[in-house]
Amino acid sequence: MSRKAEIADLDTGELTLARPRATLVEVAADKLRELILLEKLPAGAQISERDLASALGISRTPLTRALTILEQDGLIEYSVTRRPQVANPPFEEIAQNLVVMGALEALAGELACTRITDAEIARVAGYQQQMEAGEGTLSPLESFQLDMQMHEAIVAASGNAPLIDTHRKYNARLWRARFQSSQRRAGRDQTLAEHRAIIAALSQRDPVATAIALRRHLASAVTNIRNVFQDAGTARSPNPDTETPA
Amino acid sequence: MSRKAEIADLDTGELTLARPRATLVEVAADKLRELILLEKLPAGAQISERDLASALGISRTPLTRALTILEQDGLIEYSVTRRPQVANPPFEEIAQNLVVMGALEALAGELACTRITDAEIARVAGYQQQMEAGEGTLSPLESFQLDMQMHEAIVAASGNAPLIDTHRKYNARLWRARFQSSQRRAGRDQTLAEHRAIIAALSQRDPVATAIALRRHLASAVTNIRNVFQDAGTARSPNPDTETPA
DNA sequence: ATCGGAATTTTGGAATGCCAAAATTCCGAA
DNA sequence: TTCGGAATTTTGGCATTCCAAAATTCCGAT
Numbered sequence: 338m339s340r341k342a343e344i345a346d347l348d349t350g351e352l353t354l355a356r357p358r359a360t361l362v363e364v365a366a367d368k369l370r371e372l373i374l375l376e377k378l379p380a381g382a383q384i385s386e387r388d389l390a391s392a393l394g395i396s397r398t399p400l401t402r403a404l405t406i407l408e409q410d411g412l413i414e415y416s417v418t419r420r421p422q423v424a425n426p427p428f429e430e431i432a433q434n435l436v437v438m439g440a441l442e443a444l445a446g447e448l449a450c451t452r453i454t455d456a457e458i459a460r461v462a463g464y465q466q467q468m469e470a471g472e473g474t475l476s477p478l479e480s481f482q483l484d485m486q487m488h489e490a491i492v493a494a495s496g497n498a499p500l501i502d503t504h505r506k507y508n509a510r511l512w513r514a515r516f517q518s519s520q521r522r523a524g525r526d527q528t529l530a531e532h533r534a535i536i537a538a539l540s541q542r543d544p545v546a547t548a549i550a551l552r553r554h555l556a557s558a559v560t561n562i563r564n565v566f567q568d569a570g571t572a573r574s575p576n577p578d579t580e581t582p583a
Numbered sequence: 584m585s586r587k588a589e590i591a592d593l594d595t596g597e598l599t600l601a602r603p604r605a606t607l608v609e610v611a612a613d614k615l616r617e618l619i620l621l622e623k624l625p626a627g628a629q630i631s632e633r634d635l636a637s638a639l640g641i642s643r644t645p646l647t648r649a650l651t652i653l654e655q656d657g658l659i660e661y662s663v664t665r666r667p668q669v670a671n672p673p674f675e676e677i678a679q680n681l682v683v684m685g686a687l688e689a690l691a692g693e694l695a696c697t698r699i700t701d702a703e704i705a706r707v708a709g710y711q712q713q714m715e716a717g718e719g720t721l722s723p724l725e726s727f728q729l730d731m732q733m734h735e736a737i738v739a740a741s742g743n744a745p746l747i748d749t750h751r752k753y754n755a756r757l758w759r760a761r762f763q764s765s766q767r768r769a770g771r772d773q774t775l776a777e778h779r780a781i782i783a784a785l786s787q788r789d790p791v792a793t794a795i796a797l798r799r800h801l802a803s804a805v806t807n808i809r810n811v812f813q814d815a816g817t818a819r820s821p822n823p824d825t826e827t828p829a
Numbered sequence: 830a831t832c833g834g835a836a837t838t839t840t841g842g843a844a845t846g847c848c849a850a851a852a853t854t855c856c857g858a859a
Numbered sequence: 860t861t862c863g864g865a866a867t868t869t870t871g872g873c874a875t876t877c878c879a880a881a882a883t884t885c886c887g888a889t
Contacts, residue, residue: 392740396844405648409655418851419871430697433743642874665841
């Protein structure tokens, strides 16, 4: 009887497998990531723990922990006087991050070649096809998200958990710069061509070619992002301080 | 007068340049890292926040933040019921981490070739020479530390801050396994040979050869650590639960 | 002795309050 | 008007406290 009750509980309890109810720290960290990526919290913004906590409807205790996580992700930095602010890395730092990202994705592609399934290849190729097909119709954000999903699918196919995790962190750091870069028309054809090269190499499960294609792709991302920074630099002050929102 | 006082303050205030006095979080995080690496907090140990906080002489607030940092570093994990414990990764996970570490060091070596100075090369070679010279006299820990310093010096020479930081985190995760591995006599000659190959490639500033040598070195680290795990596995239960110390 | 479940203890999550330091405002002298 | 420094406000660091949930202990029925 008790046995039966237990099984019933397991069935009805949590639909998703046993998760212990999200803490405010996790919720806040996710929300902050979103606010930063969407620039509701703009780069360089000074953060007031009290204001932000009340804006999120929580106390400072879980917010502080969330900020600590985001700091580890490189999205939040602390000034010398311990005031948190949204990270606003100069181009040089972004370029360095992209170099590491290139090595990570190259490794992922290499590993993926030895274990990727046809279905996974089809998924990767599917993203690319959607991008090509929707050339004129997709919004910049939609195109960009397809691009990101394609890269993530390749990294996921590596089957290497630490690699996937580290890649995810670099992705978060670089999201804004890459998004801005993706919005320019220049280099878009090259991007698609590079994607085709990646998929071709991956389809042949050629680890060396896949790694090279991915590294090349990230290298051209550096060039594209440099152009974004140069335009922004000529248009306005390089590091405009922004204020903290309510 | 006030001007003079200010200058005097600057001179006598902080010997190291303007650091805002370490917080308990930082102190605790460093201390915890040390306790884990030295196995005062053994792998798999359950942690009681209250006990650990009082052992460190601080309250739970900064300790919790420190644990959050260590969790991001992969040294602390949280059970499904949110109880923190020292990470105790199975071999498979360590192997995956080593693969990523190999790619990171290969990239670092590659980058280093384009900018490393003769002095830095001499420093790297110096560690290796000390290891070879002290073959019989150095303690296992001393040899291991030289080994680690050599690798760190190469990564530092890359000049890529995010890479250095990510490498440092992987290093912390893998420290224990690599230390255990280094204590076995088997493979020690191979290690030294591989080090020589790395230094030779680096001295010639050959990025491809350096990258290959570093990857090979990390690949053999996987083999060596596998042996450690296999011996441990035959000697005793694979995942012995350990208790939390006072 | 074994088992199940109630009672108890222990646990981490989170809010709150206080403090010192930093940032800002204010105001009078020049 | 400008400037310097005192007064005030704001800030993050940290300890404390309460609470719900989890873990453990306890105890009686079998």
